[in-house]
Amino acid sequence: MTIxxxxxxxxxxxxxxxxxxxxGSQVYEVGTVLNVGDGIARVHGLANVMxxxxxxxxxxxxxxxxxxEEDNVGIAIFGEDTAIKEGDQVKRTNSIASVPAGEGLSxxxxxxxxxxxxxxxxxxxxxxxxxxxxAPGIIDRKDVHEPLxxxxxxxxxxxxxxxxxxxxxxxxRKTGKTSLAIDTIINQRGQxxxxxxxxxxxxxxxxxxxxxxxxKHGAMEYTTIIAATxxxxxxxxxxxxxxxxxxxxxxxxxxxxxxxxxxxxxKQAQAYRQLSLLLRRPPGREAFPGDIFYLHSRLxxxxxxxxxxxxxxxxxxxxxxxxxxxxVAAYIPTNVISITDGQIFLxxxxxxxxxxxxxxxxxxxSRVGGDAQISAMKKTAGTLRLDLARxxxxxxxxxFASDLDEGTRKQLERGQRLxxxxxxxxxxxxxxxxxxxxxxxxxxxxxxxxxxxxxxxxEAQFHEALDGKYSDWVKLVNKEKSLxxxxxxxLEAHIEDFKRSFS
Amino acid sequence: xxxNPAARRYADALFSLAKDKGALEAVKSxxxxxxxxxxxxxxxxxxxxxxxxxxxxxxxxxxxxxxxSADDQTLNFLHFLCSKExxxxxxxxxxxFEESYLEEKGILNAFVVSAEALSExxxxxxxxxxxxxxxxxxxxxxxxxxxLIGGFTIQVGDEITDFSVASQLERFKKQTLNA
Numbered sequence: 001m002t003i004x005x006x007x008x009x010x011x012x013x014x015x016x017x018x019x020x021x022x023x024g025s026q027v028y029e030v031g032t033v034l035n036v037g038d039g040i041a042r043v044h045g046l047a048n049v050m051x052x053x054x055x056x057x058x059x060x061x062x063x064x065x066x067x068x069e070e071d072n073v074g075i076a077i078f079g080e081d082t083a084i085k086e087g088d089q090v091k092r093t094n095s096i097a098s099v100p101a102g103e104g105l106s107x108x109x110x111x112x113x114x115x116x117x118x119x120x121x122x123x124x125x126x127x128x129x130x131x132x133x134x135a136p137g138i139i140d141r142k143d144v145h146e147p148l149x150x151x152x153x154x155x156x157x158x159x160x161x162x163x164x165x166x167x168x169x170x171x172x173r174k175t176g177k178t179s180l181a182i183d184t185i186i187n188q189r190g191q192x193x194x195x196x197x198x199x200x201x202x203x204x205x206x207x208x209x210x211x212x213x214x215x216k217h218g219a220m221e222y223t224t225i226i227a228a229t230x231x232x233x234x235x236x237x238x239x240x241x242x243x244x245x246x247x248x249x250x251x252x253x254x255x256x257x258x259x260x261x262x263x264x265x266x267k268q269a270q271a272y273r274q275l276s277l278l279l280r281r282p283p284g285r286e287a288f289p290g291d292i293f294y295l296h297s298r299l300x301x302x303x304x305x306x307x308x309x310x311x312x313x314x315x316x317x318x319x320x321x322x323x324x325x326x327x328v329a330a331y332i333p334t335n336v337i338s339i340t341d342g343q344i345f346l347x348x349x350x351x352x353x354x355x356x357x358x359x360x361x362x363x364x365x366s367r368v369g370g371d372a373q374i375s376a377m378k379k380t381a382g383t384l385r386l387d388l389a390r391x392x393x394x395x396x397x398x399x400f401a402s403d404l405d406e407g408t409r410k411q412l413e414r415g416q417r418l419x420x421x422x423x424x425x426x427x428x429x430x431x432x433x434x435x436x437x438x439x440x441x442x443x444x445x446x447x448x449x450x451x452x453x454x455x456x457x458x459e460a461q462f463h464e465a466l467d468g469k470y471s472d473w474v475k476l477v478n479k480e481k482s483l484x485x486x487x488x489x490x491l492e493a494h495i496e497d498f499k500r501s502f503s
Numbered sequence: 504x505x506x507n508p509a510a511r512r513y514a515d516a517l518f519s520l521a522k523d524k525g526a527l528e529a530v531k532s533x534x535x536x537x538x539x540x541x542x543x544x545x546x547x548x549x550x551x552x553x554x555x556x557x558x559x560x561x562x563x564x565x566x567x568x569x570x571x572s573a574d575d576q577t578l579n580f581l582h583f584l585c586s587k588e589x590x591x592x593x594x595x596x597x598x599x600f601e602e603s604y605l606e607e608k609g610i611l612n613a614f615v616v617s618a619e620a621l622s623e624x625x626x627x628x629x630x631x632x633x634x635x636x637x638x639x640x641x642x643x644x645x646x647x648x649x650x651l652i653g654g655f656t657i658q659v660g661d662e663i664t665d666f667s668v669a670s671q672l673e674r675f676k677k678q679t680l681n682a
Binding site: 014017018021023024025026027028029030031045046047048070071 | 506508658660661662663664665666670671674675678679
């Protein structure tokens with residue numbers, strides 16, 4: 001279909017807009033740039049500017065007033081500062097930084113100010129939301145009680161995440177932190193959870209990769225990526241998590257569920273450190289400014305499970321922290337560990353020995369998620385935790401297997417099999433029913449007579465069978481949600497039956 | 504203008520002293536001419552800003568230049584600056600003193616930029632309107648800038664009231680693009 005363009009119509013539209021245009025005077029307050037550099041402008045004037053207010057430089061470039069001092073204002077510039085000169089006029093906008101929010105953001109990639117950077121059409125927003133909002137109050141909340149299935153066996157079993165929880169993912173570089181978060185997003189397909197992935201200080205190529213992975217698994221349609229990459233100015237990297245949260249809060253406050261991943265908060269802290277040092281705020285430990293704890297606590301406090309009166313929506317967050325050489329006692333990791341409701345530790349030694357996801361179940365915890373586990377999973381996982389703990393104790397003796405007594409040897413063998421069971425491929429999140437089936441088989445000794453090396457193979461084929469032959473059982477457990485006698489006995493029968501066909 | 508904080512302190516001290524002694528007008532006109540001199544004469548400006556000169560030398564030059572013509576308070580103050588090795592602050596002190604003086608007398612500076620030169624009558628009427636609005640005496644500093652296309656802008660303090668055609672066109676452009 002060709003579109004006919006009639007010049008008269010366009011003229012008519014323009015004429016109408018012109019007639020509606022309110023001409024007349026405009027009053028605004030201004031200041032003058034004293035000096036500019038490193039993305040910071042010092043401005044004289046702007047006597048009534050508010051902290052955090054947006055200001056406008058010539059050419060429409062924006063900035064945020066961060067430091068209000070006796071004789072000047074320190075402004076962080078959202079963009080290239082090369083076009084700004086000494087003596088330029090800076091205008092107040094009388095507005096606080098805000099971003100578009102709404103359903104129109106699904107499937108889009110935006111920058112920290114909510115502008116589309118995926119080459120698509122302009123964002124159609126339901127509303128503009130301020131990026132810095134106060135976290136919900138105490139009465140507006142409810143305890144976390146429903147699960148957010150990550151689809152990763154070891155997390156859902158041992159460190160379950162509930163809707164409205166903040167669960168930290170922490171580990172060295174290249175230990176699979178991002179993969180865990182991406183898998184969790186992929187697993188939200190069909191769960192009515194809107195996902196937000198905030199990329200802070202990452203390579204642009206990594207962001208593209210994440211978007212491609214999500215697209216490939218059909219997860220991009222309910223996901224928004226907020227990208228402030230390594231080449232973006234520090235103020236953008238500092239703002240991106242807040243912008244993402246503002247967008248996600250739209251869903252939380254309208255009674256829906258949202259999940260947000262901050263990848264990663266270490267880089268945001270570094271961007272904020274840069275900004276603070278350039279603004280000449282006094283440096284503290286590791287040269288971070290005094291309010292670095294508040295930077296993260298006020299952000300993560302906005303994740304919440306809302307009360308029924310407030311629509312029962314939720315915002316779950318998965319902040320990511322990168323450690324150096326497994327040092328969790330550094331400043332930023334300890335801060336974020338103390339803020340969050342639990343943490344998932346990833347270790348390079350486990351990763352390199354082929355135990356993937358490289359989660360250390362011994363030191364990973366979830367402080368509230370247990371209440372959110374479905375009863376069937378809770379029962380199955382209870383024994384898994386104990387068995388794994390005993391295995392770790394005995395692991396050192398495993399080399400002397402021949403000299404050990406019967407009980408210890410059995411315990412070791414069970415442990416080795418369970419370590420195989422909690423392995424999982426990347427981008428292969430599992431339904432909770434299937435997770436229960438294989439963990440149940442492992443903890444109840446059904447796998448003891450299968451060679452350790454063949455367990456992954458067994459698991460894969462068993463899952464296939466659960467999709468086909470035994471699909472009734474998966475339906476049953478998803479309906480019952482607890483380990484009733486019927487559920488147990490059918491599962492045991494299925495496992496025995498499957499083992500006969502597996503050789 | 505962003506002035507050196509120390510210059511402010513010196514100017515404040517001089518201002519209140521001059522006021523007490525009833526020499527406000529004299530000191531003000533002295534400082535005004537010194538500021539003009541520093542602005543016009545490169546030699547004088549570099550003399551003020553030269554840290555290599557000894558206070559005694561500076562004081563000698565000051566005496567030779569201003570003794571007899573300047574008010575006692577001004578001369579005294581210049582000597583004081585010399586002894587504190589702060590003569591470099593003098594231009595800032597003059598500016599800060601001027602600010603305090605204008606505030607004391609209730610005078611506001613209004614910077615008017617217009618597309619075409621304003622007539623005497625227009626400026627007077629503008630000053631009248633502004634002083635009715637602000638309740639202060641208005642001193643108009645007019646400038647012509649053709650890039651405004653038409654109309655004018657008035658800046659009083661940090662606040663700009665914009666009546667220019669250029670900014671209205673800009674606003675219309677924004678509105679049309681966002682519609």
